[in-house]
Amino acid sequence: MKENTDTLDIREGYREKFGFHDDIAPVFKSRRGLDQDVVREISAMKKEPEWMLAFRLKALEHFERKPLPTWGGNVAEIDFQNIFYYLKPTDEQGKSWDDVPADIKRTFDKLGIPEAEQKFLSGVGAQYDSETVYHKIKEDLANKGVIFLDTGSALEQHPELFRQYFGTIIPPSDNKFAALNSAVWSGGSFIYVPKGVKVDLPLQAYFRINAQNMGQFERTLIIVDEGAYVHYVEGCTAPIYASDSLHSAVVEIIVKKGARCRYTTIQNWSNNVYNLVTKRAAAYQDATMEWVDANLGSKLTMKYPSVYMMEPGAHAEILSIAFAGKGQHQDAGGKVVHVASNTTSNVVSKSISKDGGRAGYRGLVKVAKGAVDCKSTVRCDALLLDEDSRSDTYPYMEIEEDRVSVGHEATVSKIGDEQLFYLMSRGIPEAEAAGMIVSGFIEPITKELPMEYAVEMNRLIQLQMEGSVG
């Protein structure tokens, strides 16, 4: 649906590449809205143990009791009773792509998922609305004891391991949206990497919302045992609808002694999706947790991936990109909490706003009482592409010890006429030139990505830039 105009609508390219939807008949769809009956129905559909239903119902109480946050973005317009909380697209989960219903497979083909799986991934999960339609890990990793399942299957197949960690990092009472997720969660990834096992190629999950007024509430739990390593990557897109959808995930990660976990997100929801996600990791002795968090899509994102450094030698790395275009608000950032002594953290945030969009950094550096010789550096850079756009920086510090080193640096710059002219004077058209400047601005983060994702990232940036100039 290319229109023959000089200036494209914002994210016109998104409409073509990601914004389509399938007309499928789901095997089950809960009625609109949320109450105890809906929660019971979801749990029954999943044939869950009693404790999980109790967990869900308790969480629902928390959700109903907690007020909406009054800071961050505007969440007051979310109509919780207009949302579908559970949609099961298909009866069986595919073990091969041929098992996946043709319409749904076509969607993932279009998004390039099976191709990526062949080329550079250790395993793939694909979630479509509420359920995972495909899940697979390479055999050699499974043989080494690596578990990579959708979270519901993990509850069924590894009930003890599951119950030991589930809900321990982010309790349902943590915040309103974590409570909501805990009540209605469905899908997501469960990963366990045994001691000393290094998963060389990334594991990837792709989250696709298809239905209108859909709520997607995946729940991810990752346990990286001592000395192990894993890189998990998630991507997401949704059709463009006139009415809003809601995505509210909870991600819990445990990184044990000497282990390392990298979690990369390329968030590319359509502009009608509220993206309200709670992500938190606990890193133990000499462990490293890295969040690479790129937010390009959605109507509103509120997401602050956190690392609690629980034991000496733990290290946290948060690299955050927020790109807000017309009508978008990206309230992104991160939290590093130094619970133990001799822990280090590094936060780099790059935010870009254009066409009246609002992007920013909201972050917390906390050093707990008794945690000494900790080191933290925070760097936030904002790039404004025009006069109408807005950038916010909210750096919070709670430092309860003196013998620590905490650094914070922030810059705000506007895309320079001289930079644009310089690139254009070499024959590069204006929109492409602006895209290059933005790609350069976030390069300190994209260079950390595997090559395929760096390329994808720059493609998405270019897509965001389309239609901006002219």
Add this chain to the structure above:
Amino acid sequence: MESGTPTLQIENLHVAVEGKAILKGLNLTVEKGQIHAIMGPNGSGKSTLANALLGHPKYEVTQGTIRFKGDDIGEWSADERARRGLFLAFQYPTAIPGVSVANFLRMALQARRKELGLEKPLPPKEFRALMKEKMALLQMDDSFAGRYINDGFSGGEKKRAEILQMAVLKPEIAVLDETDSGLDIDALRIVAEGVNALSGPELGVLLITHYQRILNYIKPDFVHVLVDGRIVKSGGAELAHELEAQGYDWVRDTQAA
């Protein structure tokens, strides 16, 4: 292009910057194969001419025409002009952090090739070979290709990088805006030798300079003196020496007389 059409023809050019008239009726024709030097004191409009030729949006053409290969390019954007074969070596090249010289040049070259009817990008291997060859010409280390454009470059590196871009993009008319400024004698020699190596029947050069010094290395066919937004005197290479000996006041005085 019909034969007989000048490559670059500037007629009665008036340019204003933020409402202030800087160029006030400049005439100049540059053909491929020629080297023209424009000399002038500070504030005479030298850099304004360079920026206006490439279409910098801050420089407003209020009167007159710029024709390139027969087309009136007054309304063209900078990138269109560049793709057609105009080039500007900047006096103060801008840094673009995060964008490597090689990536940038690959994109710029592709844009230029498209204009020349070559749809396909140069294969990566050939592109690397081309870069290597041109960097050797300017005595640049291979690692230069991976550095971010002008980011943390020394004065000499910036000017060499400008000539490197010119070497890769092969323009038909190159405007060199005070390329000699801020260079020590060794850097000046390397840059000048680079320009000389690129000169020939397919390239016209418009060399803008305050000092005669660079003209010891690059021999101009014509020298023009720019004072207060107009060319007040034109001549051969010897005019530069006269200027050097007698200063710009001499031209001002002869004008007044």
